[in-house]
Structure formats: structure tokens, C-alpha cells
Amino acid sequence: MKHGNVIVGQSGGPTSVINSSLAGVFKTARDRGANKIYGMVNGIQGFLDKKYVDLSEHIQTDLHIELLKRTPSSYLGSCRFKLPDVTDNEEIYIKIFKMLDELEIKHFFYIGGNDSMDTIQKLSYYGKISGSQICFMGVPKTIDNDLAETDHTPGYGSAAKFIGTVMKEIIQDATVYDRENIHIVEIMGRNAGWLTAASVLSKGEDCGGPDLIYLPEKTFDTDDFLTRISELRKEKQSIIIAVSEGIKLKNGKYVCELISKQTQAKDCFGHATLGGTAQFLSTLVTREFGCKSKAIELNILQRCSSHMVSRVDITEAFVAGGHAVEASFRGETGKMIIFNRITNNPYQCTTEPFDINKIANIEKKVPLEWITENGTYVSPEFHAYARPLIQAELSPIMVDGLPSHLYNRP
Amino acid sequence: MKHGNVIVGQSGGPTSVINSSLAGVFKTARDRGANKIYGMVNGIQGFLDKKYVDLSEHIQTDLHIELLKRTPSSYLGSCRFKLPDVTDNEEIYIKIFKMLDELEIKHFFYIGGNDSMDTIQKLSYYGKISGSQICFMGVPKTIDNDLAETDHTPGYGSAAKFIGTVMKEIIQDATVYDRENIHIVEIMGRNAGWLTAASVLSKGEDCGGPDLIYLPEKTFDTDDFLTRISELRKEKQSIIIAVSEGIKLKNGKYVCELISKQTQAKDCFGHATLGGTAQFLSTLVTREFGCKSKAIELNILQRCSSHMVSRVDITEAFVAGGHAVEASFRGETGKMIIFNRITNNPYQCTTEPFDINKIANIEKKVPLEWITENGTYVSPEFHAYARPLIQAELSPIMVDGLPSHLYNRP
Numbered sequence: 001m002k003h004g005n006v007i008v009g010q011s012g013g014p015t016s017v018i019n020s021s022l023a024g025v026f027k028t029a030r031d032r033g034a035n036k037i038y039g040m041v042n043g044i045q046g047f048l049d050k051k052y053v054d055l056s057e058h059i060q061t062d063l064h065i066e067l068l069k070r071t072p073s074s075y076l077g078s079c080r081f082k083l084p085d086v087t088d089n090e091e092i093y094i095k096i097f098k099m100l101d102e103l104e105i106k107h108f109f110y111i112g113g114n115d116s117m118d119t120i121q122k123l124s125y126y127g128k129i130s131g132s133q134i135c136f137m138g139v140p141k142t143i144d145n146d147l148a149e150t151d152h153t154p155g156y157g158s159a160a161k162f163i164g165t166v167m168k169e170i171i172q173d174a175t176v177y178d179r180e181n182i183h184i185v186e187i188m189g190r191n192a193g194w195l196t197a198a199s200v201l202s203k204g205e206d207c208g209g210p211d212l213i214y215l216p217e218k219t220f221d222t223d224d225f226l227t228r229i230s231e232l233r234k235e236k237q238s239i240i241i242a243v244s245e246g247i248k249l250k251n252g253k254y255v256c257e258l259i260s261k262q263t264q265a266k267d268c269f270g271h272a273t274l275g276g277t278a279q280f281l282s283t284l285v286t287r288e289f290g291c292k293s294k295a296i297e298l299n300i301l302q303r304c305s306s307h308m309v310s311r312v313d314i315t316e317a318f319v320a321g322g323h324a325v326e327a328s329f330r331g332e333t334g335k336m337i338i339f340n341r342i343t344n345n346p347y348q349c350t351t352e353p354f355d356i357n358k359i360a361n362i363e364k365k366v367p368l369e370w371i372t373e374n375g376t377y378v379s380p381e382f383h384a385y386a387r388p389l390i391q392a393e394l395s396p397i398m399v400d401g402l403p404s405h406l407y408n409r410p
Numbered sequence: 411m412k413h414g415n416v417i418v419g420q421s422g423g424p425t426s427v428i429n430s431s432l433a434g435v436f437k438t439a440r441d442r443g444a445n446k447i448y449g450m451v452n453g454i455q456g457f458l459d460k461k462y463v464d465l466s467e468h469i470q471t472d473l474h475i476e477l478l479k480r481t482p483s484s485y486l487g488s489c490r491f492k493l494p495d496v497t498d499n500e501e502i503y504i505k506i507f508k509m510l511d512e513l514e515i516k517h518f519f520y521i522g523g524n525d526s527m528d529t530i531q532k533l534s535y536y537g538k539i540s541g542s543q544i545c546f547m548g549v550p551k552t553i554d555n556d557l558a559e560t561d562h563t564p565g566y567g568s569a570a571k572f573i574g575t576v577m578k579e580i581i582q583d584a585t586v587y588d589r590e591n592i593h594i595v596e597i598m599g600r601n602a603g604w605l606t607a608a609s610v611l612s613k614g615e616d617c618g619g620p621d622l623i624y625l626p627e628k629t630f631d632t633d634d635f636l637t638r639i640s641e642l643r644k645e646k647q648s649i650i651i652a653v654s655e656g657i658k659l660k661n662g663k664y665v666c667e668l669i670s671k672q673t674q675a676k677d678c679f680g681h682a683t684l685g686g687t688a689q690f691l692s693t694l695v696t697r698e699f700g701c702k703s704k705a706i707e708l709n710i711l712q713r714c715s716s717h718m719v720s721r722v723d724i725t726e727a728f729v730a731g732g733h734a735v736e737a738s739f740r741g742e743t744g745k746m747i748i749f750n751r752i753t754n755n756p757y758q759c760t761t762e763p764f765d766i767n768k769i770a771n772i773e774k775k776v777p778l779e780w781i782t783e784n785g786t787y788v789s790p791e792f793h794a795y796a797r798p799l800i801q802a803e804l805s806p807i808m809v810d811g812l813p814s815h816l817y818n819r820p
Contacts, residue, residue, distance in 0.1 A: 014582075014583055014586050041588075042587070042588040045588070046588060051588075071582065072579045072582050072583060073579075073582035073583040073585070073586045074586050077585075077586055077587070077588060078586045078587055079587065079588065080587070161811060161812070164811070164812050165717050165812055165813055166711055166715065166717075168812060168813065168815065169482045169483075169711070169714040169715055169716060169717070169813075170710060170711070170714060172424075172481065172482050172483035172714060172815060173424055173482060173483040173710050173713065173714040175483070175487075175819075176424050176483050176484050176487055176488045177452070177487070177488055177489065177490070178451075178452040178455070178456060178487060178489065201811070201812065202812070204809075204810070204812070205817055206814055206815045206816070206817030207815065207817070294710075296709050296710065297707065297709070299706050299707070299709075300580060300583050300704075300706065301576055301579070301580075301711070303583065304579040304580060304582060304583040305576065305579055306579060307575050307576075307579070307718055308717055308718070310811065387810065387811065390811035390812070391810070391811045392808075392811070393808060398802075398803060399614075400614070400797065400801070401571060401574070401611070401720065401797065401800035401801045401802070402571070402574050402575055402578060402611065402612070402614070402800070403575055403578065403579075404616055405578065405582060405616045405617065406616070407615055407616030407617070409585075
């Protein structure tokens, strides 16, 4: 059965498993009889510049598919580009659809987060009003886990597994000296605390986990923060605190803005600096208690550490890509694949195409009832939710001592 | 055959495989008929406070030994404590030897780097002049790879493997957008560039590796740095630079001191800040070229990421511990186990006890002939030296999605 030509793109911040979704789209489309499978280079923005490739020239063998699954970051390149409203600029839509028609595209897949789903929403809407037969499907991806309607998003489980793993290691390292020390670990998440909450996964029979966890969902109170540390110092020498980069004060300002805004600190060039949240709190703690404190930023390793992925996550990422193809080949359009959790123990999840209008541009935060009332920890409900998502591993393909990636990037 | 009682301690900064050396000491001593095997808690400093444990109460099974090998950071805790010269303070030596005699210790093992070998040197010297029969042996450990006389040190290979792995991942992530970006990755090493040099291991058929590599062994010239970036910008959009935290200017100052010293930048509390080297250079680059630049610190993950260790390294760490016991049981004292490389391809290395006086307090740097003349890269000789040390893996013991560690830390 022939389904015509297919095009797929990746957009927004990369994850460790976004290429597993690309592999899922490619393999499923190929196996189900797609004619040509194109890849947009640098998403819709690159496509507008006529940057696209015939993916089968790049993914030639089953080994390539396995390597692609294990390659971090967006293989096709990414973009951060928001389509204008059709009422403001119809020309861009006319151009895109003309290009798609020239390539005889029948199915359009976009792998991404909130902003990328906005692209699917707008293109499927324009397709509808312009009478196009092209199907537009979204494939969810974001380490932030903040997409609406879906139980979770591919990319989150692996980031959570990396965070849990390195938190255990950092805690072992942090407690090695017989002296007082306060470590503050900064974790990604401007508005949603899903990743920072994952630091609690380190807690178990071989690790005490972090002492305090601060998410952006709750207002951060500097005085309360210092009071809690003061109490902890009576009990233990080594204190570990996980903070989201996006924690905010009562006045709505980010904590990290305190550095530049309140005190007009300047960097060496005289520019105001927007320092890290952990660095700010670490300096605060040292000033208050006179003890050693270290700020640790987990940085982009959270989203690109493909050497330590969750097998559940990378498999689901692949399935989401495959299911998007299957749904599109059935004629579905204007939808994103979502995950519905059936049971937690044993973990079971199904996928379903879901109306993009109820997903695009909506941010899903950690439920307040999963955060302790005092705002300094997460509840067992979060733990039960996140634990299944980090299960099992996918071994990297090691070559000469290092993980191997798909190398013929377009 | 009974060899009396044994005591072992860990000192200095931890590594991912320092506990493999502890496991090597413990298992070899036990298997060869040691009576009691004590562990100093927090090194010689803790021992002076009577903090020690009977290790067999903590390491009870072979599974414990396997978990211990995979547990990052110093299981026994660590210290940074330099013994005074015996001429300045003989009392401390009298106290230590009295305590050792009370515990009927015949063999003393200390796992550590430069400073720890100073402890072995001083104790073995005092043992000699005071007529003690106790044997003192050093077991090498440091991610910095800066111990004299030995081809390399346990701990380095795993840190190098982690750096090579995440550099590949960071490079994939950094090149994802179709826009100019300069990433500056800061790697540990105040005076020796072994770890920063390991960033070159990322270079291969699936990765271009870093564009520039700066080690502390060569003087850093800010103008030349900017000129080279300016040249690179003509060829490529995404530039990746690896810098050692310890790179210095012609005047002998650390680059990171530029922030605090030359411009008197203040943090939010009015204190001079000692910012990171990468952060400084990143700000410099943005100011000079007006393009996006990101500073990434690999941080303590370099020394504690036991989820990604080199099998060669962790095995050698174990062997070094075991060989120290074997040598001590033969009556050797005042020595450290060193590694002698026989061949590179296939890699073969032997161990040998070596005079501690030629090792303690000496820092081994990257040979200048392994650094390109312009000081911006390392030579193939370095690559050939380091590659065998990162080979193969030791899988973590995964429990419920995360690596498991030995949990009953004393």
C-alpha cells in the first residue's frame, strides 16, 4: 500500500531520545509503504529555506536506525520559530503548502514541545480552510514534561533518570569530608518543576536523597529557606538542596534576578549579570552561615546524556513516532500522540492521537498536591508517578571506549 | 599464613574508582590471611580522632565488594590533612604509632594523590627511625593524573571517558540550531591539563571534537584566543572550546582571576567573585563578537560519575590495591604502586612498588611536546596515550532504574 510522500521535522530544545521518535517515524513510514521520506533540516524554518533531505539517503541500514535512537540532540537540526497567525501573514502558509505540494507530501510530522505543537495546530488549521489533503501530526518531545493532556512526554524519563543518577553520585561525593558543606544543585525548568522533582528519585536504601527540593510551582521565600537550613545544620554536616532554575519570589521575580536587579552587580565588562539561581543561593548561604557551599549546575547534560537513557522512555519515544505515522496513514490530522497511563504497578501505558487545539501553547505544571505544603519537598505520589518512567536502560553502542552516534548528519 | 592486622584509609579528592582500590586492598588482604582489616574513617585525620571501623562488618559479601567497586566517592570518607614534619611535631607521630600498635597493625595502606603520598612518605620515614615493623604502602588515586613516576593514575581513565562521552553529547547538542554559537566547556585541572586534553577523545568519525583545547601547561593569550575564534567563525557556525579551569596568563595569574582582580567585579553581597574561567571567556566572546556563547562547567561529575567508568581503569584501581597488599605482605614499605606501560597496541601495563620519596609532592604535567606549538590543541601522541585508558565498561548494578551503591557507609 502506497501512502505518498512523508516529511518529518524536529523543533525546539533537543532531548536524549528525540531521535528515537525520528527513528519511529522513519521506520514505520518506510515499513508501511511510504514513498519518499523527507527530513526538514532545522525544522519549519529550514524548510522555508528549502533545506530538506531524502532521509533514506542518510538512514540506510537497521544499524543506522539503532545508532539514530542512541544519538542525542536533534539529528535533523532544530529551530525556534513560531509561525505567524494566518490573518497576519497568509503568504507564508501559501509558500509552505506550495512547497509541500511540489514534494507531493501527504503526511507531515513534527517532533517537539509546546511551540512545535503550535506549528501543527496552525498548519492543520490552514490545511483545513484551504482544502489541503495533507495530514499534520505532532509527536511529543520535551524533557520539561509540560505538555497538556498527555500523562508524560518522551524525553522526560531519560532526563529524570540522569538527574536521579547524578544526584546519587553528587550526594556520595558531597558527604566525603568531615566538615560542614551545603551543596545546591540547579536543575532545568523555568516554569514547571518536573525535572527538579526527579531529584527525589535518588532517595532510597543506599542514598538519603536531597534534603530540600524547591520547584517553581511554589513561591520561594528566602527567609524560610535560611531558617530550614539553620534547622538542618543542627542535625547534619552535609546538606544537599535541589532547586529549579525557575524558582520565583513573592513579587514574581526569578530568584536569579536578585543578583542583577536588586544589587546591580556587574560582570567584568560592566554589564549586569543574570547569574545562576544555585550560585546566588550558595553565596547567600555562605554569607549567612559562614560555611562552605558549592553550586552545581547540571546544565545541558540533562537533555543530551544519551549514554544514560531510560529504556521505557526511548521505547515510548519510538512508539510515539510510529503511532503518529499509523494515525496519519489512517487519515488523522491536527492531532498529537498522547500517553494514557493504565496502571502504575505494573506500569502500562497506551497511546492515542489527541486534538492539537487542546494541547498547543498550554503548560502543564506539577500538581500542587504533589508538593509538600511547606513547599520544600515532593510527595510519594510524585515518586510513584515518575519511578516507572526511568526503568531499564538502552546500552550505548560503544566504539573505542565511547558511545557511538549516527554521524552523517544532514 | 597470618599477616597480622591491616588498616586502610582514603584521602584527598574522591574519584569514581577510588573504592575499587579499597575493594582491592580489602579482598586481597582477606584472601591472603590478614587478621583484622580496619578502615580509617576520614583518613589519617579521622584516625587521630579514633575514627576507624572493622571493615569486615561493612563489606560482608562478594556482592558488597561488587557494589563497593561501583560506588563513587571515598567510601571511608576523606580528609585534606598534611602531617607536620617530624622535627616540628613528633608527638603526632608518637600518637599515631601508639594507636597503630594498640590495634596491632602490621600493614598500613593509604589511597590517594600527591598529598596522601606525603603522608606515606612521612609515616614510613618515622617508622624507620623509630624502629617500627609496620609497612606503609601508597595506592595511587587521582583524576588529575599528575602523580610522578607512574604511567598514569587510577581515576584518570574514568574521568577521561566521562569527559569524552559528554563532549560528544554536548557537541551534538551545541550544533542543533542554524545560528552562530560558541560553547566553552570548563574542565578540571588547576595545574595539569590531562583532563582537558581528554576532550580530544571525542573526535572521531562521528564527531568533530572540540575546535580549540587550552591546557594550563601553556600560557593563555587572550588576544590570540579571540583571533583564532575570529578565524573559525569564517568557516563554521558552531564553535566548541575546551578550557582547563587552571589556564594562566603571561603574568602568572589565572584567567578566572581577571574577573575579580582586574575589574573588581562584585557579587550581590559586595564581595569580589572568583568566577569560572569558561564564564569569563564566554562573556568576553559575546562582547567581542556579539554572538551567543554558553559556558558549561563539567563540575564534580567528572570525578564521581561512576555510572560511566572505564573497565580498564576500575580494574587497574583494584589491581593497584591488591598489589599494594601483596608487596606489603612481602615486607615492602615506603613505596607506592606505579604503572609501567609495556605496549600501547595491544595495551599492556604492569605494576611495581616504587620509592615514595621520588613521588610525594611532585606534580606531573602534560609533556609540552604533546601540545601543539600554538598551544591550542593536543597531538596524536596524547591521543595514543589516553585512548587505551578509557576502554570498555563496567555496568552499574541497576536497581529500580538507578545505579546501586554500597549503602552502609561507616
